[in-house]
Structures are given as C-alpha cells and as structure tokens.
Amino acid sequence: xxxxxxxxxxxxxxxxxxxxxxxxxxxxxxxxxxxxxxxxxxxxxxxxxxxxxxxxxxxxxxxxxxxxxxxxxxxxxxxxxxxxxxxxxxxxxxxxxxxxxxxxxxxxxxxxx
Amino acid sequence: xxxxxxxxxxxxxxxxxxxxxxxxxxxxxxxxxxxxxxxxxxxxxxxxxxxxxxxxxxxxxxxxxxxxxxxxxxxxxxxxxxxxxxxxxxxxxxxxxxxxxxxxxxxxxxxx
Numbered sequence: 001x002x003x004x005x006x007x008x009x010x011x012x013x014x015x016x017x018x019x020x021x022x023x024x025x026x027x028x029x030x031x032x033x034x035x036x037x038x039x040x041x042x043x044x045x046x047x048x049x050x051x052x053x054x055x056x057x058x059x060x061x062x063x064x065x066x067x068x069x070x071x072x073x074x075x076x077x078x079x080x081x082x083x084x085x086x087x088x089x090x091x092x093x094x095x096x097x098x099x100x101x102x103x104x105x106x107x108x109x110x111x112x113x
Numbered sequence: 114x115x116x117x118x119x120x121x122x123x124x125x126x127x128x129x130x131x132x133x134x135x136x137x138x139x140x141x142x143x144x145x146x147x148x149x150x151x152x153x154x155x156x157x158x159x160x161x162x163x164x165x166x167x168x169x170x171x172x173x174x175x176x177x178x179x180x181x182x183x184x185x186x187x188x189x190x191x192x193x194x195x196x197x198x199x200x201x202x203x204x205x206x207x208x209x210x211x212x213x214x215x216x217x218x219x220x221x222x223x224x225x
Contacts, residue, residue: 031211033213035213042215042216042217042218043202043213043215045212045213048210048212050210088154090156090157092157092213094211096211097144097206097210097211098144098145098206098207098211098213099144099145099211100162101145101147101159101162101206102147102159102204102206102213103159104149104156104157104158104159105156106155106156107154107155107156109154
C-alpha cells in the first residue's frame with residue numbers, strides 16, 4: 001500500500017531532550033515536507049526537501065532540523081525541544097512539486113513538558 | 114504571499130442535506146488545488162485533486178470545482194451522512210516550488 005509512515009504516533013518528552021520523528025514513504029516521491037498543526041493557526045510548513053540532499057526552510061523552521069540522505073526518508077529533529085513545540089506534526093510527500101497532489105502521514109502528537 | 118480562506122468555519126446540518134463548502138485564494142497563479150478531510154486528532158485524507166487546467170473533479174458524492182480566475186473553489190457534498198462529520202481542508206498548491214497553502218478548514222457536523 002502506498003503510504004507515508006510517521007513514528008512515533010504519540011510522544012511525551014521533557015524540555016531539552018533531543019528527539020527525532022521519522023518519516024518514510026514508499027512511493028518513490030521526490031518532494032517531502034513537514035508541517036505542524038496548532039489550534040487557531042492551521043497547518044504551517046516547517047521544512048521541505050525537493051530531492052536527496054536538497055532541503056530548505058518553510059515558514060516556521062526555528063528549533064527544527066531535517067536531513068534527506070535517502071529518497072524515502074525525511075526525519076525531523078528537535079535538538080532541544082521546548083514547550084512551544086508541543087503540536088501535531090505531519091509529514092507529506094509528492095511525486096514532484098505537487099503535480100499529482102500530496103499524501104500525508106497519520107501525524108505525530110508531541111507534548112513537551 | 115498566498116492566502117487561503119474557507120467559509121464557513123463551522124457547519125451543522127441534519128442528515129440528507131446537500132452542502133457547499135467554499136474556499137478562496139488570493140493568488141490565481143496556482144498549480145493545483147487539493148481538498149482533504151481530517152478527523153479529530155487524525156491525519157489528512159485526500160478527497161479530490163483538481164489540476165489547474167480542470168474545472169471540476171468528482172468522486173462518489175463529492176464534487177469539487179475550481180475557478181482560477183476568480184480565485185475560488187467549492188466542495189459539494191451530496192446527501193450528507195453522519196460519517197461525513199469531519200474538518201474539510203482546502204489546500205492550494207503554488208506554482209513556485211509546489212508549496213502547499215492551507216485554509217483553516219470547515220468543521221462539519223452531520224446529525225442523524
């Protein structure tokens with residue numbers, strides 16, 4: 001089944017403890033991106049990648065890092081999480097820049113205490 | 114910067130009604146437009162993708178239209194059912210880098 005897989009689905013962590021949220025797609029998509037969703041603010045793009053080793057900032061990149069070493073994987077790294085990064089995170093992918101639409105992962109609910 | 118607005122923000126209707134959800138965008142230079150459904154706390158499920166050269170797409174009881182020149186899209190839901198209760202999100206795919214721009218969504222409740 002064609003899908004975008006995120007792990008973990010739920011995560012509670014403490015301030016300052018580094019964490020990684022994984023994202024993997026099995027559709028050979030070139031384009032991958034990360035979003036966060038917050039009440040009243042909607043979905044905002046964090047980072048995106050147009051291909052392997054090509055990444056760029058979205059609208060809210062502060063406090064996040066990404067890497068794209070392989071086409072299928074696009075992990076989101078929080079080096080020193082803070083409570084304002086408590087949010088619902090989504091990974092998405094597309095064959096090319098949106099030509100056939102986007103497929104989203106099931107989301108990761110992150111709580112930073 | 115592209116701004117996407119969805120009206121209404123919330124809608125509550127009895128089962129069986131035909132519904133229209135509206136989406137407007139400020140920059141008509143779009144690549145495509147995609148409608149999603151989101152259940153509470155869950156992921157985004159793609160409903161329909163309209164290519165910029167198309168005017169509408171249909172899937173079952175859903176029909177989406179696109180008018181690029183006026184910056185509008187509508188999602189029509191026929192014969193609504195309680196299972197249609199969810200938040201519906203409109204996303205414009207920009208012509209530059211394929212960026213997604215989301216509206217805030219319409220929260221739909223269909224009661225029996």
